[in-house]
Amino acid sequence: MIPSALDLHALDTDDARAIQDELFALYARIYADQLSDPFYSVDRFADRFAGHSGRPGFELVTGRIGGELIGYAYGGPLPPRTQWWNGLREPAPAGATDEDGTRTFALNEIMVTQDWRRRGIARTLHDALLAERPEQRATLLVDPGNTPARTAYLSWGWQLFGHLQPFPDAPVYDALIVDLPLSHVAAG
Numbered sequence: 183m184i185p186s187a188l189d190l191h192a193l194d195t196d197d198a199r200a201i202q203d204e205l206f207a208l209y210a211r212i213y214a215d216q217l218s219d220p221f222y223s224v225d226r227f228a229d230r231f232a233g234h235s236g237r238p239g240f241e242l243v244t245g246r247i248g249g250e251l252i253g254y255a256y257g258g259p260l261p262p263r264t265q266w267w268n269g270l271r272e273p274a275p276a277g278a279t280d281e282d283g284t285r286t287f288a289l290n291e292i293m294v295t296q297d298w299r300r301r302g303i304a305r306t307l308h309d310a311l312l313a314e315r316p317e318q319r320a321t322l323l324v325d326p327g328n329t330p331a332r333t334a335y336l337s338w339g340w341q342l343f344g345h346l347q348p349f350p351d352a353p354v355y356d357a358l359i360v361d362l363p364l365s366h367v368a369a370g
């Protein structure tokens with residue numbers, strides 16, 4: 183059951199960057215087992231955050247309980263000349279990867295601290311981030327071995343688009359997509 187004390191806040195670029203040390207600290211706790219892999223290091227995460235948070239339309243939703251940050255999700259629209267789809271392993275149908283800056287919202291990160299999992303918090307963050315987006319669809323990348331996340335996304339309506347490796351030292355991810363608005367969330 184979602185804790186009634188969960189406070190959600192939507193933040194833009196400036197507000198998100200103002201709490202970035204807190205965001206990085208939570209990332210480091212959640213990914214503690216993988217930080218020795220350069221791709222998952224806090225420095226690389228910080229680099230990716232700097233890039234993602236600098237894009238027009240960026241939005242971050244935090245979840246706090248008693249003031250403590252326990253999870254967050256963020257993303258932004260893919261720009262017209264995005265490299266997002268460049269690492270696709272299979273040819274996509276004609277037009278399927280065309281972007282004009284308004285078509286697709288990329289969900290870059292979502293995480294919830296271990297102590298608060300399986301209570302619907304990630305889904306609440308996900309729905310809050312996506313509920314009122316103006317884009318037609320959303321996309322994300324998930325490691326196919328990440329059973330909790332992959333199972334969650336598929337149960338929330340996401341579907342496999344293809345297999346994608348964003349950087350040479352990154353894993354080959356499953357690229358998922360979902361139509362917006364989300365069918366299970368009424369826009370407010």
Ligand SMILES: CC(C)(COP(=O)(O)OP(=O)(O)OC[C@H]1O[C@@H](n2cnc3c(N)ncnc32)[C@H](O)[C@@H]1OP(=O)(O)O)[C@@H](O)C(=O)NCCC(=O)NCCS
Pocket residue numbers: 212292293294295298299300301302303304305306323324325328329330331333334335337
């Ligand atoms: C993925 C993650 C965000 C889910 O957070 P959460 O708050 O536990 O998620 P929710 O409670 O909203 O949803 C839970 C759903 O996830 C799936 N799930 C979670 N853990 C699971 C597991 N061990 N095995 C299978 N499915 C699992 C189920 O569909 C579950 O629904 P249920 O509890 O009704 O069965 C969290 O596990 C996490 O932070 N993981 C580390 C960071 C990460 O991998 N982020 C995603 C990167 S793509």
